[in-house]
Every structure is written in C-alpha cells, then in structure tokens.
Amino acid sequence: MTLLSVRGVSKRFGGLQAVNDLSFDVATGAIKALIGPNGAGKTTIFNLISGFLPPDSGEIVFGGEEIHAMSSCEVAIRGMVRTFQHIRLFPKMTVLENIMVGRHVHSRAGFLAGMLNLPSTWREERRIREKSHEVMELLGIAAHAGTEAVSLAYGQQRLVEIGRALACEPKLLLLDEPAAGLNMRETNEMGGLIGGIRNMGVTVLLVEHDMSLVMKISDEVVVVSYGEKIAEDRPLAIQKNREVIRVYLGDDE
C-alpha cells in the first residue's frame, strides 16, 4: 500500500529548476532513501513534501489526501513529521520539554483551559509526560531529561530531535541527513535506531549522504540529480546502476 505519493512535482527558484517533474511512491512500512549529489534538490524535495514550500506544479498525496497546498502544520496534524538537516531544537527548553512539544497534536488543552489549570488538563499533562518519558527511554536520553536540550552533544541533540518527532506518533517520519556530523559508531547506532522505528510501524523517508548507512537500512532508494529522478530501485541494483555511478563518480573516459 502506498502511504506517500509524489506525482510530477516541480519547483523553480528564479532561474534554477530545483525539482523537475519528480515522481515516486513510499510504501507503508518501508524505509526509503533519497540520495543524490550535493545540490541535487533533496532538501527542497523534503520541504515540498512537508509543506514548507508549495510546489509549482504536480501533486503530493499522503494517506489518500492531497497535501501539496497545506502548511507544514496541517501536514504534521495528518501524521507526517520531519527532522531538519541543521538541528532545530527549541532553545531554553529542557530535553523533556522539547519532547513534550511533540505531543502537541495528540493533546487538546487550549488557552483558557491552560490559564485556569482545569482538572481536565491534569490527566492530559500526565499522559504527555508519561509518553515523553517512554520516548526518552527508547532513545536512551532519559538521563538528560532536565538538561537544556541545545547544551547537549551534537549526536544527542539529534536523538532529541528524533524523539520530538516520534512523540508525535507519525505515520511517516522524514529524516533529513540523520547521520550528518555523527562518527562511525554513532552512525551505526542511528542505523539500528531507524530500523527500530520502522519496526514500531512508522514509515521512514530519509535523505542521507552516508552510502553505507543508506545501503544497509533502506528497502528502496531514489536517486536524484539536478532535480530529476535518475533511478529508483533496491539498494543492490542502485549500486550497479551505470547512471548513478556516472553522476556520483563522473564518466569513465
């Protein structure tokens, strides 16, 4: 079954055709990777899918619903949550508070209920805390619950960001270069974590530069170059694809 379907999507920035007539599907329960040389338009594609940018043409369908005209907030409410290439944690908030924000779409208390501290919100707050602690345990960051999130080491900040996204209980998790800036051991652990997330029933679409990670964990890989799809296949086939080798390594003359 298809969870996300990108159909003929294009995006132009002035004279630059960043994404050109791109189409691919992400099947429910899969780990799909989006790779390509620097400047291929991978992050733009992420921004288009997650509602940060509107496409010029084409459509994006998520869970049977057209989402290309929606804001990032509306997309998140429908169960698609992303992380950022440059980690975007909430400063001056603890790890726990950062992750609690992830529970926003699953809770209701508004301004009035919050100001009056209505008893009906107490149970909701308790559930938000419990769920956030579960997520922190899962990611092994529970020991830092009370620490200001942006003061953690880089690798741990990345875990907090993923934790915040997981707290949303997304159907589809978009990971923008989850292994960037991580050392080899951390990258291995990240691979294990992403596999674990999929086993929890979350579909994953990731942009990643670390080829060994991509080839190890992905079910399918989409390769883009200059905003166009040049290949879409299983990892092993991608490794042998002449066109992919050409864009990555150049022509063998």
Added chain:
Amino acid sequence: MARRYVPVAAFAGLIVAIQLATLATGTGYHLTQLTMTAYYSLVTVGLCMLIGYAGQISLGHAGFFAVGGYVTAFLTTWNLNLHQGAFVSLLGNSGALVSRTDLYGGSLLTIHPWPACAAAILLAVAIAYLVGGPVLKLKGHYLAMATLGIGIIVYRIVLGTEFLGAADGISEVPGFPLPAGLVITGDAASRIPNYYLAWGLVILGMVLLLNLIHSRVGRALSAVHGAEDAAGAMGIPTARYKLNVFVLSAVFAAMAGVFLTHYNGGIGPSEAGVMKSVRYVAIVAIGGMANLWGSLSMSLVLNYLSLRGYFGTYDDTVFGVILILIMLFAPDGLLRRHLISDLKRVVSRNPVEEEAP
C-alpha cells in the same frame, strides 16, 4: 499544590508587609502610587507573556491601555440626558444606565461602569484581532515598527478627538462599583481596600499566566519563540497562537486601563504615548524577558519610583536608558531565567580552566 504557587504566596505576603509598613510609619499616602503601580504591572506581566514567552515584541501596548481607559471614561461620563431617544430608553430599561449628580449638582445619566468596562475590553480585543492578524506575520524590528505604529495611531486619535477631551483627556470618571460595597476609586478613605483590590487583581493575573506557561499552550509558545518553523512542523498552528497571545496581552493592558482610569478618575493622552509603551517594554526587558516574576518585581520597583517622582524630569529618559543598556549588555534581561544556575556555574568553574590561554 504545585511549586509554581509558592512565589505567589510569598508575593502576597510582601504586599501585606508593604501595607503594614506604611501603616506603622504613617505613610499611608504611598499606597496611592503603589495601587497605580499594580495596574501598570498588569500591563507589564501581560506584555511579558507576549515578549518573553511567545517572542513577539509590541511597542504599542500603551495604545491598548488607552483604548480600555478611554472607552470606559467616555461611556461613564457621557451625559445621555442630552441624547434622549429610543436607544437610550432601551439601554435604561436593560439596566445599563446609572443616574448621578455631577460636581455642580446637575443631573447625569451615563452608562454603568460594568457595561462600559465590557465595551472597553471588547473593543481592545477587536482591535488586537484585526491588527494582530496581519502585523504578527512580521518579525523582529518590522514587528516593532508596526506595533509602534498602532500605538502612535491611538495616541493621535485620542489627542485629536474633541469628545475624548483632546489634550485634556477625560476627567470626573466615577468609581467602579464592585460587590460587597467595594468601589475602585481614588478616595483617600478607601485607599487600603483599593490597594488590596489592585494587587489582588495582579496576583489573579499572575496565577492565570503562570498556569498558562506551564501548560501545553505555554510550551507551544516557547517553541514558537525558539524555532517557529520547527514548531509549525510539530503541528502547532503558529499564526493562531501568536495572535491569541497578542490578544491576551491586549486584554491585560485594556483591563489595566479601565481600572486605573476609574481609580484616577480620569485619563489623558499621555497614557497612550509612545514613551509609555517603551516603558512597559523596558520593564519586561530588565525583568528578564521570559520571567514573569522578574517583570513583576521590576515593575513594582520602577513604577513606584517613577510615580513618586524619584526620576524627576528624567522620568522617560530613565526607561529609555534602561532599554538601551539591557539591549547592549544583557539581551536576555537582568533577572533572566537560569540566572542563579549560571552564576553557580561561573563560581564553581575550575580556576585552572579560566587561566588557560
């Protein structure tokens, strides 16, 4: 119950202690300025919520204060005896009017303070919603300039409008009757109850805001402040949250305007002035931005000193200088959160590490 209410109790104790101190030293007249300070503090804590927690600046909150004050002042002094008609008798039949005699013994028929207050708040909410929608799309100094514009518009309107008293403002505003025979009024005889009424209102406002910052909405606002795009990607409707907190802070300002106008018995255009808005922002800044207690304590001290005339002719200058110094040397404010833990860290830091080249 919650730890957040402990300082509330301590603060209530401080308010009682101040009153007892004035009683013991025979300086009860200080309570007048302290009562006015309380109402100004209401503006400050509301603005602290907007600036410190949601990260949106407003240099126009004196405008919302003035909207509250002027609407209630006008409605409660507008003599409807001179405008008899079907609408006035309808108002009279619905109990929204009150008769009294003016200073010279003439008979006055005006709108009762309660519906006047409701109208004032409603107008402030309406204005905040209408201008907040487009204005809050702006960020940083663009937002500052736009809100500054709102303040200036309100100032020019009240200054240039005949029936709002132009440069003289509106005077002879009656007291605001409350249940149990209490009245918000500047009469020396009711100085002590008014002092407690005003600070009781501030404490109530503080409890509401403290609850809010510890709620789901409070976390969402901090998230919007810290990383707006990431907050949106978490499913927080950022535009709506910014607008709601803007309106909330406008309501705090308008309520303060209503009550202080009834307490003072009038309002003048200077209450809508830009320097008043700057003053509110300066107090929030020195109070530590995202620190309700810091804003409240700084408001208590600085407004009191200002109203007692300690700053003399440099009154506005003092607040301008405070704002400049804070922006230059302590952009997070003086009484910022984590101040104590930061100081501890500095003190406990290994001196060898400090001397390293």
